Amino acid sequence: MNILLVEDEALAADRTISLLSEIDPSINVLHTCRSVKNTVAWLSTHAEPDLIISDIQLLDGISFSIFTECPVTCPVIFLTAYDQYAIRAFEVNSIAYLLKPVEKEVLEKALDKYRQVKKAFAEQRPEERPEMDYEKVMRALMDKAADYKSRFLVKVGQHIKAVSVEKIAYFFTQDKMTYLVTHDGRKFPLDNSLDEVSRSVDPHVFYRLNRKYIAHIDAVSEVQPYFKGRLVVYLRPDPEEEIVISSEKSGPFKDWMDQ
Structure with a gap:
């Protein structure tokens, strides 16, 4: 078969x-x-x-x-x-x-x-x-x-707050934790894994850049060519590390940006 x-x-x-x-x-x-x-x-x-x-x-x-x-x-x-x-x-x-x-x-x-x-x-x-x-x-x-998620629940001290997806610039993982970052630069930890986030957000609005980042289309400020067909993506607010997209994903990423 x-x-x-x-x-x-x-x-x-x-x-x-x-x-x-x-x-x-x-x-x-x-x-x-x-x-x-x-x-x-x-x-x-x-x-x-x-x-x-x-x-x-x-x-x-x-x-x-x-x-x-x-x-x-x-x-x-x-x-x-x-x-x-x-x-x-x-x-x-x-x-x-x-x-x-x-x-x-x-x-x-x-x-x-x-x-x-x-x-x-x-x-x-x-x-x-x-x-x-x-x-x-x-x-x-x-x-x-x-039915895609319209908001994510986050903890702020002893309180729980709902953050709407329109306010989210990107999600990322660090030290086995998942975080969301809002367009105004606030960072909150999430209970969801990045794979779970990827399945629950609208793919026309959010894109899985690599294993560590999922970005809102409005958070992408600049894209530059990198070695061997890869791309460097710059986000707003600035992340703590350089974000590189593989050559395999570079074509679909450009198509997503050009929708």
Whole structure:
């Protein structure tokens, strides 16, 4: 079984590949794509895989954009951190889904379902095979944007305060702690991990610059080229360290800034 994995988080990608290997050592992960743009380019220049396993929220947008730009006939299993609203959309469109973090038993059942779907499709003539309405599902998921977090709770002494996302310039990690920094320079510790923050904020407004920083689009003051295709990003207020974006993320970051 040849699988294309679409996942922008390196740790999540490595874990999925490891689970696939444990479930069936004969599975071959052809490639890992980390953005809509990369995936469309890969599918346009390679033979279609047997199966695609794809995250929903990628570096440069929602993964359903892939299937509106590139004709895909193989089954797709989606990974998602969304709640029942999105899941109902999947069920209506007969698309398999897995909730993050992915468990081995759940992934194994999804692969069994894939094999059943593949067998059923093989027994049908091409003209009889149903088409998945990716645009319909994408619209349903875009409506989900209203459910992104609108504020974060922080502790100020003995008190708890709500900070709206409009006031947040960026999030960062330091010494295994997560912090948010407001546009006016105040810093507050958070109970959330940076991965949890990344999944709960609107990707059109916030971008995961690297393993340590997530920035609001209005906090980016300047971008400069760096060595080997990387970028240096300057934020307002000034962070305590230089922020470098990898060459792999530099393209999607520019696309995000140019939205």
